Amino acid sequence: xxxxxxxxxxxxxxxxxxxxxxxxxxxxxxxxxxxxxxxxxxxxxxxxxxxxxxxxxxxxxxxxxxxxxxxxxxxxxxxxxxxxxxxxxxxxxxxxxxxxx
Numbered sequence: 001x002x003x004x005x006x007x008x009x010x011x012x013x014x015x016x017x018x019x020x021x022x023x024x025x026x027x028x029x030x031x032x033x034x035x036x037x038x039x040x041x042x043x044x045x046x047x048x049x050x051x052x053x054x055x056x057x058x059x060x061x062x063x064x065x066x067x068x069x070x071x072x073x074x075x076x077x078x079x080x081x082x083x084x085x086x087x088x089x090x091x092x093x094x095x096x097x098x099x100x101x
Contacts, residue, residue, distance in 0.1 A: 025081055032077035037070035042099035045075035051084040051091045
């Protein structure tokens with residue numbers, strides 16, 4: 001019985017941690033959009049980055065559907081907060097901004 005309680009507590013901790021990171025990521029996306037781009041427009045930006053240690057670095061924009069509107073800067077800003085887990089090496093990261101409806 002005690003083992004089940006400990007396992008349940010660990011599972012709850014993992015779920016709470018994941019939800020907190022998701023909230024933090026959405027807050028970062030909102031912050032980056034407000035700072036760099038028009039939140040009413042939609043765009044897709046693809047970054048080429050190096051993944052290591054659960055983070056992205058050395059990101060460069062390789063595609064941007066709406067050049068000159070700040071979404072490239074917003075995507076680079078968001079990349080700082082994207083969790084990469086155990087992935088390492090060169091990765092392409094598509095970031096889609098849906099815009100306000």
